Amino acid sequence: MVDSQSLRRFVFHFLRQDGVFLLRMVATHAGELACYELAKRLWDNFMGGSQERGTKMHDV
Structure with a gap:
């Protein structure tokens, strides 16, 4: 489960x-499945990166 924070x-x-704009463009032009897969990889990158460095954020 994902927490809101x-x-x-x-x-x-x-x-x-x-990033939100690009995901919308991907969904519009490549389809929702492609957008979902991209968003899932970005989420995994975000969660893995934030766990490795504490709460520090980084750019992709």
Whole structure:
């Protein structure tokens, strides 16, 4: 289960506006499955990265 604080950090600090926009473009042009797979990999990267470095965020 995803807690709301982690989801908020993922969207507002990891993806930011450009990342959310790109995910929308991927969903529109490549399909929702491609968008889901990309978002899942980004989420896994975010969760793995935040666990390795504590709460420090990084750019992709």
